[in-house]
Amino acid sequence: MAxxxxxxxxxxxxxxxxxxxxxxxxxxxxxxxRQGSYQLVNFGVMPLPPRxxxxxxxxxxxxxxxxxxxxxxxxxxxxxxxAVALSGQAVLTKxxxxxxxxxxxxxxAMQWEAEQHIPFDMADINLDFRIxxxxxxxxxxxxxxxxxxxxxxxxERASLLTAAGLRPAVVDIDGLALANAFEAGHGLADTPIAxxxxxxxxxxxxxxxxxxxxxxxxVAIGGDRYTSAVQSALGIDHDQAEALKMxxxxxxxxxxxxxxxxxxxxSTEIGGELQRSFDLFRTTTNRGVDRVVISGGCGCxxxxxRFLGAHLGLPVSVANPFDRxxxxxSQFDAAYLQDMAPLAAVGVGLALRRRGDR
Ligand SMILES: Nc1ncnc2c1ncn2[C@@H]1O[C@H](COP(=O)(O)OP(=O)(O)OP(=O)(O)O)[C@@H](O)[C@H]1O
Ligand SMILES: [Mg+2]
Numbered sequence: 146m147a148x149x150x151x152x153x154x155x156x157x158x159x160x161x162x163x164x165x166x167x168x169x170x171x172x173x174x175x176x177x178x179r180q181g182s183y184q185l186v187n188f189g190v191m192p193l194p195p196r197x198x199x200x201x202x203x204x205x206x207x208x209x210x211x212x213x214x215x216x217x218x219x220x221x222x223x224x225x226x227x228a229v230a231l232s233g234q235a236v237l238t239k240x241x242x243x244x245x246x247x248x249x250x251x252x253x254a255m256q257w258e259a260e261q262h263i264p265f266d267m268a269d270i271n272l273d274f275r276i277x278x279x280x281x282x283x284x285x286x287x288x289x290x291x292x293x294x295x296x297x298x299x300x301e302r303a304s305l306l307t308a309a310g311l312r313p314a315v316v317d318i319d320g321l322a323l324a325n326a327f328e329a330g331h332g333l334a335d336t337p338i339a340x341x342x343x344x345x346x347x348x349x350x351x352x353x354x355x356x357x358x359x360x361x362x363x364v365a366i367g368g369d370r371y372t373s374a375v376q377s378a379l380g381i382d383h384d385q386a387e388a389l390k391m392x393x394x395x396x397x398x399x400x401x402x403x404x405x406x407x408x409x410x411x412s413t414e415i416g417g418e419l420q421r422s423f424d425l426f427r428t429t430t431n432r433g434v435d436r437v438v439i440s441g442g443c444g445c446x447x448x449x450x451r452f453l454g455a456h457l458g459l460p461v462s463v464a465n466p467f468d469r470x471x472x473x474x475s476q477f478d479a480a481y482l483q484d485m486a487p488l489a490a491v492g493v494g495l496a497l498r499r500r501g502d503r
Contacts, residue, residue, distance in 0.1 A: 159224070160499055163176075164229050167198070170345075171193065172491070173189045175222065175224075184473070185467060213309035228496070240289070243287055251276075255274045259293060276290075320349055326464075330468045337353070338437070338438060345369050348418060352426050368390070373386070374410065375407055378404075379403060436461070437457065440491075442487070464486065
């Protein structure tokens with residue numbers, strides 16, 4: 146199993162089913178190539194019971210396996226080869242600059258480099274690497290992204306898929322999947338762009354530039370925080386709070402004001418964490434972020450892009466990973482896809498992966 150794959154090498158191998166296993170829901174995306182671009186074949190979302198996955202750890206494997214099985218039945222998926230992601234927190238990444246060398250030499254060099262850079266026992270980790278596009282820069286040199294994941298975490302994801310009747314073909318990293326989805330739609334970013342996935346429990350901040358991830362940080366904040374804040378501010382139950390957060394349900398004017406206030410409080414917290422991330426990025430690289438693209442379920446919160454834009458003083462937009470993907474109107478409801486697009490970003494990045502071990 147490849148932990149990572151270099152995209153260009155396996156152009157002709159079949160595209161994998163992308164399965165983004167989040168704490169709130171599982172997203173399945175399947176693409177096919179179409180006239181040098183991509184066409185959407187499947188997109189399905191299956192909610193998970195609360196606390197089935199906590200802090201990226203699978204607490205209730207049975208529920209997760211059942212949800213995956215239901216999703217593949219619902220989407221009538223027969224191809225078993227699947228790409229999943231580990232969270233950025235579960236892996237160690239390091240960019241290393243090396244002289245240009247052959248693939249074989251590089252594979253040997255990386256083993257040695259890993260021993261220098263990775264503070265884990267080599268026997269406990271899966272190691273992978275990828276030559277970054279930015280490596281073309283300095284004469285005769287290349288930048289290589291070294292990735293180390295604990296074997297136990299990779300095995301956990303693999304056994305989940307196997308239990309659901311799927312074949313684990315690629316274990317990716319969520320932040321890299323996000324960057325791949327963005328690059329497939331918009332090309333390589335030459336100025337730093339923050340790709341920010343705000344899910345239910347985690348906000349994943351990835352700053353990409355020149356085809357490489359230059360900065361990555363995960364913060365424990367997301368949709369769950371909005372829901373619990375609304376719940377306690379308005380004295381209502383979880384499901385009512387969840388509905389109000391999504392703009393459903395009716396409340397009187399006074400409560401509407403309280404709702405907006407509490408939503409803004411959490412959005413301000415998110416803005417603060419983003420600012421902190423961008424400050425850290427500036428300290429380490431001396432560069433500023435040019436613009437921000439938000440994805441994940443919180444990307445669906447009305448006006449969050451404008452709110453964060455004002456807070457950060459930067460252009461903020463909502464990701465649409467289906468932007469450059471052909472979606473057949475007779476198969477997909479265009480309005481539904483538009484609404485759900487932010488949730489699909491990591492899944493689309495995974496569905497761009499192809500079979501082929503390295
Ligand atoms: N239309 C909407 N408006 C507001 N919030 C929404 C909307 N749709 C989904 N959400 C919220 O987004 C969150 C789910 O997002 P997402 O599917 O990206 O999370 P996840 O991938 O399951 O979780 P994580 O990545 O944090 O483990 C939930 O908190 C949900 O309430
Ligand atoms: Mg997620």
